Amino acid sequence: MAAPSTGALDAPHAIPLEVLVEKLRTDPAAGLDAGEAAARLVSHGPNQLETAQGPGLLRRVLAQLRDPLIYVLLAAGLVTLAFGGYVDAAVIGGVVLLNALIGYVQESRAVHALDALARLVPVEATVVRGGRGQRVPAEELVPGDIVELAGGDRVPADVRFAELHALEVDESALTGESVPVSKTVAVLPDDTIVADRTNTAYSGTVVTRGSARALVVATGAATQLGGIQRMVSGAGTVVTPLTRKLTGFSRQLTIGIVAVTVAAFTVGLVRGMSVAEIFTAAVALAVGAIPEGLPAAVTIVLAIGVVRMSRRGAIVRHLPAVETLGSTTVICTDKTGTLTRNRMTVVAIAAGGRVAPPQDAGLDPALRECLIAGVLCNDAEPEEGDPTERALLAAAAAAGLDVSALRATAPRTDVVPFEPERRLMTTVHGDRGYVKGAVEEVLALCREGLDTDGADRVVRTHHELAARGLRVLAFAWFSSAASPRPAFLGLQAMQDPPRPEAGEAVAACHEAGIDVKMITGDHPGTARAIASSVGLGAEPVVMTGAELDRVAGDRFDSEVARTQVFARVSPGQKLRLVQALQRRGEIVAMTGDGVNDAPALRRADIGVAMGRTGTDAARQAADMVLTDDDFASIAAAVREGRGVFDNLRKFIAWTLPANIGEGVVVLTAVLLGVALPIVPVQILWINMTTAVFLGLTLAFEPQEPNLMRRPPLSPRQPLFTAALLRRVVLLSILLVAAAFWAYRGELAAGAAIAEARTSAMNVFVGVQIAYLISCRSLNRLVVLAWPRHSGILALGIGATAALQLVLTYVPVMNTLFHTAPVGAGTWFRVLVAGAVTFVAVEADKVVWRG
Ligand code: ATP
DSSP, X not given: OOOOOOTTOSOGGGSOHHHHHHHTTOOTTTOBOHHHHHHHHHHHOOSSOOOOOOSOHHHHHHHTTOSHHHHHHHHHHHHHHHTTOHHHHHXXXXXXXXXXXXXXXXXXXXXXHHHHHHHTSOOEEEEEETTEEEEEEGGGOOTTOEEEEETTOBOOSEEEEEEEEEXXXXXXXXXXXXXXXXXXXXXXXXXXXXXXXXXXXXXXXXXXXXXXXXXXXXXXXXXXHHHHXXXXXXXXXXXXXXXXXXXXXXXHHHHHHHHHHHHHHHHHHHTTOOHHHHHHHHHHHHHHHOOTTHHXXXXXXXXXXXXXXXXXXXXXXXXXXXXXXXXXXXXXXXXXXXTBOOOOEEEEEEETTEEEOGGGOTTSHHHHHHHHHHHHXXXXXXXXXXXXXXXXHHHHHHTTOOHHHHHHHSOOOEEEOOOTTTOEEEEEETTEEEEEEOHHHHHHHHGGGSOHHHHHHHHHHHHHHHHTTOEEEEEEEEETTXXXXXXXXXXXXXXXXXXXXXXXXXXXXXXXXXXXXXEOSSOHHHHHHHHHHTTSOSSOOEEEHHHHHHSOHHHHHHHHHHOSEEESOOHHHHHHHHHHHHHTTOOEEEEEOSGGGHHHHHHSSEEEEESSXXXXXXXXXXXXXXXXXXXXHHHHHHHHHHHHHHHHHHHHHHHHHHHHHHHHHHHHHHHHTOOOSSOHHHHHHHHHHHHHHTGGGGGGOOOOTTGGGSOOOOTTSOSSOHHHHHHHHHHHHHHHHHHHHHHHHHHHTTOOHHHHHHHHHHHHHHHHHHHHHHTTSSSSOHHHHOSSOOHHHHHHHHHHHHHHHHHHHOHHHHHHHTOOOOOHHHHHHHHHHHHHHHHHHHHHHTTOOO
């Protein structure tokens, strides 16, 4: 790891710019040259934060022990030790440690997986090197680099401004203050606090508007963000709604176990059992009922889900999002690029009463003027830039115009860039100027130049074109010398075909009980046509932003709920839409790509940003980033989310009955006043091996075919439904019966007690294996459901069987776990108990609800 060398630059905000330039040995106009930049990269190290190491290994392993259930286990170990059960106490201690280690490894793996995913969303920066602007990965920046920043960019390093234009920066990532701060270039006093250093911007903050040229003063760990990270590192345990529910549950379970243990203790005393015997029973009870594998399993299942989603083009930035995705009830999606392909082609030009395709437009003077306006009032190059603007260039070329010659003869002298709120762009070229934008906006500017007839005709043509799903832009020109009032030129209409997979994905969402709404800046006519072509409804309900603003407060939420298409919506209104839907209890996923979308993305339950076209600002605010900007990826992610949640429920449904069943076995023995059929270390062995080799196979279960044919699961639904409780009871009965059947049966047949216990253990595991196979589906008959994808399951069962054989027949294991080799009778009992369990649980599925 390269040493962060800040040394010379203690307070860059207080150093005059020229001095700073000198200190950093750079050139404000040309930047560093490539060789120097490469050399500095070697000496300063890459511009990235160290991945959190956090506290040392020992402390993190020990942190895993901070769990009430583990306390009970440790107490059990101590009690055993006090009664001279040294081997048992050592085994319990070993298991606790092993458990902590497994938890630690799993958690770090999950955290690493997430880190790796975060890196899949690269941050780039525009840097000037050797006199040329170029895009480089932000990791390659070095102190002394000159970077250019614009609205929507993430500030890639700590920088000092050299020049700026109306620059505002959102520093909430650093200061918590959400109002953007205006920046300046003035030198500041040495003691200015971080939040007031207006001539500086810090890595990780986001430019909300304006533009700037700035000097990189610190990179990587030397940045403010790096400093903060060092202070808080290691704080990152993963908390999700589900883990929170589980933590609460684990607390209740502990209380329950302690209460039952005390009760068993009393009963034992009354029945005249020896104190040592009673303690052993109490320990067995506590140890058995604790689901040791649960917390680790949850993290693993979620992490597997995250990896699966990333393969489908959806990168989850926060683990809880995996769960939330599965409960999504409404998806609000952009149109352009998400439902459509964002491949624009001009198909019609309308001007001077004529409508023609581009290739026929070159000779008509009115159409030609309209095309010229499209070339000049345009920021794109033929191969680069906004697809809408590139389409205008392509249209002009198709009409036979020479784009670069036109631009060379009328160089641009001023510009007001396009903003989604105003929906207009203006350029000035000497004494002429051009405006392009949404038809309504351009018409409003030109009202004086057009008679009513003319305006009506434009509106009519516009509606006809929009109804075909075309995106229509209007053009006007003005003479900056004579009158700045523009005169109307004409329209250009472009096609942006829906993505082929969008219709299917929308249909899948509908079938899954998820409402899909389109939110677009485009015209309602265009939006309606695209909406019906992707299946948002044959006659979708359309509302514009302006109409939305006029809806009375008390009707607002219900109007929003019944509307499928929101057109001419500004980013600010997106936030109101999310809030309205959430007030109605919906779980909202919302897409966005611009800087102004960030508040809505943050507010939505699942903010979805575009990986290709989106700004850094949107990506930073989002819970999930789409690598391909495709609506179908959202639907796929929802599907994965549901799958993950399903597997979690299966794991819980499997693990709880097993644990509680073990507790009940012990309790029954105490109540009957007989010796324990399974002793504490044996119970621990069962718990540990089966949680890992049986339970975890459920994390890899394929999705059930009806996954997207059922309504979303409410996040308020309790984890433990009546059906699950019933299954816990059923399994407890089965486990108790099987264990005693084997234990008593073997004893009656003349076996020694160690042999009888080994038999009981094996039968117990047999029941768990049979139940596991049933748990592959909670409510559908397994025989019908899963012909394939059983590899991992088979592997897990094989491993468990092998471990049981080792436990039963290897002498060391016999000593450690008080087991003894058993005969064929035991294995016959295993098969019978397994078969009975399987049939009983499958029968229970017929009445399973929830
Ligand atoms: P979404 O991506 O949310 O579905 P959109 O991309 O269609 O919506 P915007 O890009 O905000 O929405 O565009 C809104 C309107 O602004 C367009 O319908 C068009 O009339 C106009 N417009 C779009 N791009 C430009 C541009 N480069 N110059 C001038 N006007 C534009």
